[in-house]
Amino acid sequence: QKEVEQDPGPLSVPEGAIVSLNCTYSNSAFQYFMWYRQYSRKGPELLMYTYSSGNKEDGRFTAQVDKSSKYISLFIRDSQPSDSATYLCAMSEEKTSYDKVIFGPGTSLSVIP
Amino acid sequence: NAGVTQTPKFRVLKTGQSMTLLCAQDMNHEYMYWYRQDPGMGLRLIHYSVGEGTTAKGEVPDGYNVSRLKKQNFLLGLESAAPSQTSVYFCASRMLDRGIHEQYFGPGTRLTVT
Numbered sequence: 001q002k003e004v005e006q007d008p009g010p011l012s013v014p015e016g017a018i019v020s021l022n023c024t025y026s027n028s029a030f031q032y033f034m035w036y037r038q039y040s041r042k043g044p045e046l047l048m049y050t051y052s053s054g055n056k057e058d059g060r061f062t063a064q065v066d067k068s069s070k071y072i073s074l075f076i077r078d079s080q081p082s083d084s085a086t087y088l089c090a091m092s093e094e095k096t097s098y099d100k101v102i103f104g105p106g107t108s109l110s111v112i113p
Numbered sequence: 114n115a116g117v118t119q120t121p122k123f124r125v126l127k128t129g130q131s132m133t134l135l136c137a138q139d140m141n142h143e144y145m146y147w148y149r150q151d152p153g154m155g156l157r158l159i160h161y162s163v164g165e166g167t168t169a170k171g172e173v174p175d176g177y178n179v180s181r182l183k184k185q186n187f188l189l190g191l192e193s194a195a196p197s198q199t200s201v202y203f204c205a206s207r208m209l210d211r212g213i214h215e216q217y218f219g220p221g222t223r224l225t226v227t
Binding site: 004006008032034041042043044045046049088090092094095096097101102103104105106 | 117152153154155156157158203205210212213214215216218219220221223
């Protein structure tokens with residue numbers, strides 16, 4: 001079993017839809033959870049960062065962590081064509097760990113105008 | 114302020130050839146990382162450095178060597194390339210006292226080994 005699993009998609013939605021992206025993980029020691037957005041042929045860029053369980057909102061984006069189920073989600077409201085990208089989840093046991101960040105394989109999202 | 118840059122952007126190698134990938138950052142970051150990204154696998158850490166003159170192995174170090182002679186540069190070497198090293202390589206950097214989420218990634222190098 002992979003440490004972090006993510007549905008690769010591709011996921012295709014119409015503009016304005018609510019998008020739900022999800023990751024499951026097996027290591028109960030993970031405490032720090034991140035979502036990265038990666039445009040085609042570019043490097044990943046950080047979207048959201050959360051610690052432990054709960055929700056965090058930033059504009060149209062909401063990150064949700066359910067540690068009891070080992071499940072994290074990223075919701076995108078009012079999706080735009082510019083949201084078309086691959087979304088990577090990542091997680092770590094420690095805030096300042098210099099090496100132990102585990103990335104999911106990414107979900108490819110297309111938002112159709 | 115260019116952030117993290119990588120050279121070259123693309124490269125095709127024949128099996129057995131060698132090459133060096135260069136990562137440069139102008140943010141005075143202490144930590145630097147090399148990842149590879151393969152379909153269905155996610156980003157995997159190859160080697161990392163916590164400061165000038167130091168390097169350490171990550172998750173998938175075999176077949177690669179690294180050097181950090183200057184704080185702003187982190188070099189990744191392939192001594193004898195193999196088709197299994199066909200991948201997209203990303204460099205990243207981070208400030209010493211910042212959280213793991215504050216990694217800045219370069220644009221990547223696409224390497225094909227035939």
